[in-house]
Amino acid sequence: MTYRAGVVGAAGFAGIELVRILARHPEFELVAATSDALAGTRIAQVYPAFTGVTDLAFSTHEGTDFGSCDVVFLAVPHKAAMGMAPDLLAAGATVVDLSADFRLKDPAVYEQWYAPHTAPDLLARAAFGLPELTGDELAAAAERRAAGEAVLVGCAGCYPTATSLAAAPAIRAGLVDAAAPVVADAVSGVTGAGKKATERTHFCFANENVEAYGVGTHRHTPEIEQILGLEGRLVFTPHLAPLNRGLLSTVTLPLAPGVKAPTTEELVALYRDFYEMSPLVSVMDAGVQPRTASVAGTCRAQVGVAAHPAGVIVATGAIDNLGKGAAGQGVQCANIVFGLPETCGLEEIANPV
Amino acid sequence: MTYRAGVVGAAGFAGIELVRILARHPEFELVAATSDALAGTRIAQVYPAFTGVTDLAFSTHEGTDFGSCDVVFLAVPHKAAMGMAPDLLAAGATVVDLSADFRLKDPAVYEQWYAPHTAPDLLARAAFGLPELTGDELAAAAERRAAGEAVLVGCAGCYPTATSLAAAPAIRAGLVDAAAPVVADAVSGVTGAGKKATERTHFCFANENVEAYGVGTHRHTPEIEQILGLEGRLVFTPHLAPLNRGLLSTVTLPLAPGVKAPTTEELVALYRDFYEMSPLVSVMDAGVQPRTASVAGTCRAQVGVAAHPAGVIVATGAIDNLGKGAAGQGVQCANIVFGLPETCGLEEIANPV
Amino acid sequence: MTYRAGVVGAAGFAGIELVRILARHPEFELVAATSDALAGTRIAQVYPAFTGVTDLAFSTHEGTDFGSCDVVFLAVPHKAAMGMAPDLLAAGATVVDLSADFRLKDPAVYEQWYAPHTAPDLLARAAFGLPELTGDELAAAAERRAAGEAVLVGCAGCYPTATSLAAAPAIRAGLVDAAAPVVADAVSGVTGAGKKATERTHFCFANENVEAYGVGTHRHTPEIEQILGLEGRLVFTPHLAPLNRGLLSTVTLPLAPGVKAPTTEELVALYRDFYEMSPLVSVMDAGVQPRTASVAGTCRAQVGVAAHPAGVIVATGAIDNLGKGAAGQGVQCANIVFGLPETCGLEEIANPV
Amino acid sequence: MTYRAGVVGAAGFAGIELVRILARHPEFELVAATSDALAGTRIAQVYPAFTGVTDLAFSTHEGTDFGSCDVVFLAVPHKAAMGMAPDLLAAGATVVDLSADFRLKDPAVYEQWYAPHTAPDLLARAAFGLPELTGDELAAAAERRAAGEAVLVGCAGCYPTATSLAAAPAIRAGLVDAAAPVVADAVSGVTGAGKKATERTHFCFANENVEAYGVGTHRHTPEIEQILGLEGRLVFTPHLAPLNRGLLSTVTLPLAPGVKAPTTEELVALYRDFYEMSPLVSVMDAGVQPRTASVAGTCRAQVGVAAHPAGVIVATGAIDNLGKGAAGQGVQCANIVFGLPETCGLEEIANPV
Structure with a gap:
């Protein structure tokens, strides 16, 4: 050693x-x-x-x-x-x-x-x-x-990692409206709530349940805004779901005015280029979405990206929140x-x- | 009878x-x-x-x-x-x-x-x-x-119900920008995928996993747009989480230009007024979020609403997708x-x- | 009222x-x-x-x-x-x-x-x-x-109820050896561990895990022995499994010496006769086993019974531990x-x- | 390589x-x-x-x-x-x-x-x-x-491995009655049921449920009997529980006539001696039970053993059924x-x- x-x-x-x-x-x-x-x-x-x-x-x-x-x-x-x-x-x-x-x-x-x-x-x-x-x-x-x-x-942090991995290639490529809100709805497994035994982490309350929490107040907000340069424009809503490990962030990125709408294939190519030198991040094929289970227990990340007819990009990032x-x-x-x-x-x- | x-x-x-x-x-x-x-x-x-x-x-x-x-x-x-x-x-x-x-x-x-x-x-x-x-x-x-x-x-349908219950009071009150995209990220339990035994519904693939699916292509999109009058402006991304019953839709609604930003308390009051005659819908107190487990096995719905500093309203609706x-x-x-x-x-x- | x-x-x-x-x-x-x-x-x-x-x-x-x-x-x-x-x-x-x-x-x-x-x-x-x-x-x-x-x-109690419903008809019919140990291995959902938030009830420790506990020391032992007249002969081992509600007790009952070994069909008939006046207890068809999910949230019980070639009866009882x-x-x-x-x-x- | x-x-x-x-x-x-x-x-x-x-x-x-x-x-x-x-x-x-x-x-x-x-x-x-x-x-x-x-x-096989690891040290030490039935009640995660998508492996049927299956008929019976020399004396009842990976077998072993009842501490010492050269098997401290989660994703096994006042030994073995x-x-x-x-x-x- x-x-x-x-x-x-x-x-x-x-x-x-x-x-x-x-x-x-x-x-x-x-x-x-x-x-x-x-x-x-x-x-x-x-x-x-x-x-x-x-x-x-x-x-x-x-x-x-x-x-x-x-x-x-x-x-x-x-x-x-x-x-x-x-x-x-x-x-x-x-x-x-x-x-x-x-x-x-x-x-x-x-x-x-x-x-x-x-x-x-x-x-x-x-x-x-x-x-x-x-x-x-x-x-x-x-x-x-x-x-x-x-x-x-x-x-x-965990939410910033998944959210930023999903959003950064599009933002850094200048595709995203610099004035409109960016929405990140993220779902975390219960290890994200920590070891302390509370009602929130009690099996019987967490199991078979999904809920949002910390709406508009979660402390990962300024961190994500700092990484992505979003200053006051991030709408970040975390959720808790009944699994031990895993975090998925779904980010909706409005296209910048005047930008030609990219296809999903173009976005996938852009993202793959972006992460070419990053051995722990995989960009999924067009039409395929990341699964948290596929990175659980590891330091890997999976990123998906899709063009959306409403004039936005929908990017998703899956990680193990503890990995x-x-x-x-x-x-x-x-x-x-x-x-x-x-x-x-x-x-x-x-x-x- | x-x-x-x-x-x-x-x-x-x-x-x-x-x-x-x-x-x-x-x-x-x-x-x-x-x-x-x-x-x-x-x-x-x-x-x-x-x-x-x-x-x-x-x-x-x-x-x-x-x-x-x-x-x-x-x-x-x-x-x-x-x-x-x-x-x-x-x-x-x-x-x-x-x-x-x-x-x-x-x-x-x-x-x-x-x-x-x-x-x-x-x-x-x-x-x-x-x-x-x-x-x-x-x-x-x-x-x-x-x-x-x-x-x-x-x-x-299930997604349209949860999404519309969450979004309608704000939209019908004229609070929402009629030109900007509305983002609905929703999470469903596995009963939503139906009885057919597939890899998707196999316990070992669905368990301990969260994933998005049908990004930009889910058939509930036009239905939600019809109910809420969103024509082409809905960004709807459904997700699957490891629970049997339960569906949570988190809707981000940009405020209409010129509208004075309401407080969360004002929004809760507005929503309670809207659902006053609806015995199966409960609007949560300010700062409290709906839980899917609290309506599982029933025909009830819980709706939460919050003002967000980024100039949007975040509304959440929880139902049992089968109820x-x-x-x-x-x-x-x-x-x-x-x-x-x-x-x-x-x-x-x-x-x- | x-x-x-x-x-x-x-x-x-x-x-x-x-x-x-x-x-x-x-x-x-x-x-x-x-x-x-x-x-x-x-x-x-x-x-x-x-x-x-x-x-x-x-x-x-x-x-x-x-x-x-x-x-x-x-x-x-x-x-x-x-x-x-x-x-x-x-x-x-x-x-x-x-x-x-x-x-x-x-x-x-x-x-x-x-x-x-x-x-x-x-x-x-x-x-x-x-x-x-x-x-x-x-x-x-x-x-x-x-x-x-x-x-x-x-x-x-919960374990005594499921165990006794499964075992009583055979014992009361005189089919069971009055000198040999009776084994009851039971599995409970986590609500059985109570509301207190502890490491034991923490989602992340209870989820994806099965374990035995209280081997030889669980306080339901004397209660089951009292109901079934087993005095010192019960080997009761409770287990915890990752579900909210549900309790299954699998009881192995050695046949009394000299008793003609019954068939599963005869046992099912005996059990159905026993519970004929009990609207909340169902005896499953021969070859069919109770499911805890099928009684969750209710006061019902399902009981299964089978003849086993090793000279024992295997009886199972499923209930909702809170129901x-x-x-x-x-x-x-x-x-x-x-x-x-x-x-x-x-x-x-x-x-x- | x-x-x-x-x-x-x-x-x-x-x-x-x-x-x-x-x-x-x-x-x-x-x-x-x-x-x-x-x-x-x-x-x-x-x-x-x-x-x-x-x-x-x-x-x-x-x-x-x-x-x-x-x-x-x-x-x-x-x-x-x-x-x-x-x-x-x-x-x-x-x-x-x-x-x-x-x-x-x-x-x-x-x-x-x-x-x-x-x-x-x-x-x-x-x-x-x-x-x-x-x-x-x-x-x-x-x-x-x-x-x-x-x-x-x-x-x-998976059940034979967990069951035999739990039972063998006691049996080979001559502690177990060579005429009485040995009861093995085992619980497996759903990966044990294989990849085929069936009603049995459908998330919504397997989740929040425990059930026994194959009572008296499971094909692992002769294999366990062969390993442990139990010929016709094994009462093996497998169960399914809602987890992906993990298998726990709880084995009740009646003491041989005339054998002095060992204490739990003596049994733990005997088992540790037995597995001294086996790096993948751990014998738990007296009073501590194996957890399937603690071996999931690995080739390790945990074994617990306890003396029971009813004149039997209760031994438990936990493995990952796929590991x-x-x-x-x-x-x-x-x-x-x-x-x-x-x-x-x-x-x-x-x-x-």
Whole structure:
């Protein structure tokens, strides 16, 4: 193993998925998995999928020597991450943060949607982690890291990842009306609601049910707007559906005035060109739609795109919210920053059925 | 029992739900349930929920005396219904059709999306069955029936019902831009895909998966456009999610230019006013979203509405696709046409959990 | 409405199912639904299935006038019920208890599995509520109630109901070895684990999983042994499966020595004879197995039975754990005790699909 | 890659799981995946999980050059496999058969449960593929293969694998009554019912349902009896539950007369000793039960065991029916026969959630 890796907040859903990926990663060695609440407990006792796989126990944050880590993944709630990152960076560890704390470039926007930012100076330094769309930022970070700097990556959230992968090629090609609202209706599996046992995550309330939530108020809104340059024009409505893993975002993009309406085939060609160098994103054939089940458990994404007679483009993006939407993307970003192949340790294939 | 009722196509999902409702309806007596494929088989052998409930067997269409029926429900595929309706009406039975055959007013539109219409003269005579929005048509049909006429109702489809219940109050109040696209992203349970065993309905493909389908091509598009007056402006994208029953439509309605943006509270008040006389539709409190599970197994609908800072209204409608979206609505229409209370036999409460 | 009914512990899963049934019962009028934790909150806010159905709010136990109730249903945890029953009975209300507190005839057995019994004198007075098997006890209670006495019913639990319905006809016919172990492996939906949000009931842990629990230690063991006269011979292993409602118990009954092995057809005939007067229990045809989905949402039960070449009988019983396994059974018992038809208000048919 | 591998019947559920495993196996190179029905179609079109992973298309059986294969996996129905194996062996390929055709040692037993055997001479030559229990047979086959022989492995079925892993340590230790019935009640996910779209596998019939099937008649009965030496004493009842992958077998083993009843801790120690050399089987701590979700998507197994006061042992075994119960086990057997580490290419960890 070339690099030593720690996971902070390893007992949460994104954290434990990091543990799962890192446990088999050929270049990152998992040396610490923290959970203050469960410190001392073997991981396998909490998540029996690790029975017979590892005897590693959760450690406390305080009792963990992060100084020996080349990279630390933060899988903690927002606000906690920005409290931890400065010390970790100072200790020389590269930080890959899955929380919202280092995603928004403007501290005022962060404050509006979350809380006052306690490490605003780091915002400019943080690379935004959505490799297919922010490759330049990550490449620059990789260079800085190669030069000995501890770098910081703020990984994209789950809804922003699926939505942006679906929308970006059309927007960046200038096809989309820069004045009209863009509608993103997205459906997530229940792991997206986190590990906390609540009425919302109770099997009997989530099962056999679909509902919208956070209409007009979901915190991923400014992040998507930032990625896609939509400033105040995004109508984002998330929904919950009864599955563990999987997130589908259906994005309706009104054509820019004066643009000749593309055919679905032209759009597919455009999208394939866009993602030509992105091994984890597949653009579906014309007329074929992505399936969340086909990427579940992986860091892959499927994107579909169609021309619509009402003068819009309908693009869909499917990911595993814990994979490409969280832990997988974190590892993908770490791979890039450490100069490894982008897909290293991320070659899993979803269960075909 | 006051009236005799028959169900044609009783072995399909909408048909058997009709059987379930009629088996306990206080005013309609179920006298025939046809299925040419299963004729002679007891209903309980095919659908064991009827074990110990009824010994009725499916009969053939040919062998069924519809002349003795006051009302015949058609739960057959499109094209089949328009072949049957003329004879049934001629025999004096009121016909409540759950197929698409008598929904579209314009035979040219029907031909464009389905096939040449074989009974175009009946289109003008058919009342459109979505009582909360087409009460006048149904009231007129009720009068004609009371005067001795066999009347015809073409009930709204499942997606059109949920979408229109969500969108109509805002549109009819003049709040919605008459030139911009309206986006309806809807999610249906798998009963919506019908009884036929296919790869699409195979448990192992449908489970743990969400996907869009029929993007830009779904046949419910012209029907929704007709109800809401959207002519060519509807962007309707249906999705499949892993639940049996339930359909949620999330509709994004751009505000008309010059209209003062309403608050969510004002919208809720407007919607409550609109549905004041509709016992089966509930408008949720501001900030509360409908849940499909809360109407599953019933003919009820829940509608949510919210103002959105991007200058649009986001409205959501939840129904059971087999209940308010099919069989329940058929019975509700029959109730009205026969002068019964609208909710007669439809008082079921969804499983709270 | 003839009788006034109250539900104590109405916010739990069994309690709210009682509310659902009583809200439409033609003879019992629901006058109070208590929940100390949620007092003052409208039921529909907690369980949105009641939106548009009732404006009733939960009340406190203390603030509820049970004296005016003809019957009080207790849907509270064990230990709580035995604390409440004496006062309610003293106030003249008939008590139908869904907890374990009045099921076991012997206070020593109760103490062994639960806690010291605080109202042991009531144990002898309590009728055991599993009408198909303890009709005499309930008939006697009905007579006492008709004579003006407030009576007490301790309803059977969910696993005991399904297991005993499957096993009793064979055992009572003397077909079963009185010395060998009887194995009951049962599978329950997640509503059986209760409303409390825990890791066990978290969607993401319960979904896509089957597991056994409480092996050799489940508290329904002595109850089943009491009903079936198995004293120390029951091997009962409950399992959890990913569905909301439904409980299937598969019981393996070794044939008594010297008994001529019956055929499956003979067993079906025996079982049908046994349940001839039980409108809510259906015995499946030879070769047909019960389905939990076919009784979900109802108070019905399906029983299957088969001869097995290894010299045993395999009997299966399917119920809805909240219906025939809890709330429905409570109402069925109340019907009997109040001289109403057994199925009054319990005529629901499960969703056929 | 060291060895060339082909999969016959690759479009079925076990076949496609073989494709998934072999696509990433470091020592076996997948060179052919046959499906006569789908020949010419790219795998990814049928199973979109392979989108972006492989461009391989299904080939016809006839058009496939199996002579160049070192190993051929048969994932075809019983009867088909015994028709293919002789030619493949003659062509020099080692054959790993997932069907039932080479599991039963006695052709008369095969004929009784399936059909007359067309290659009975191969039965004695076939190694039974359940490595943890038939290591000797597989080791001998590995030696023969190393000496240049094309060998034949008949892999254990899914129910036999889970049931035998749970029961074998107790039985082989002489703890189990050799005269009394052994009860195995097992629950399988729906992939166990195969790819064919039927009413049984329709989402809307399988979802929210548990049912038993094949009571007393399931063809895995003689196979389990053969492995465990139970001849006519096994009471095996399979059930279907609403999950894709996962199989749990709960086995009740009556203690042999005169044996001192072991404690649960003693049983756990015995089982751990038994499986000490089996890296894919984990024995759970006393009081902890296996979860199917914790092995889904893998070739791992979890086994639980408990002493029961009724004088029996209750043992439980959890596997993924397509993993350790089919494709994974086939690859595990191939690993052994080819002298590779048993777990080669099978190191996957189940989704922790």
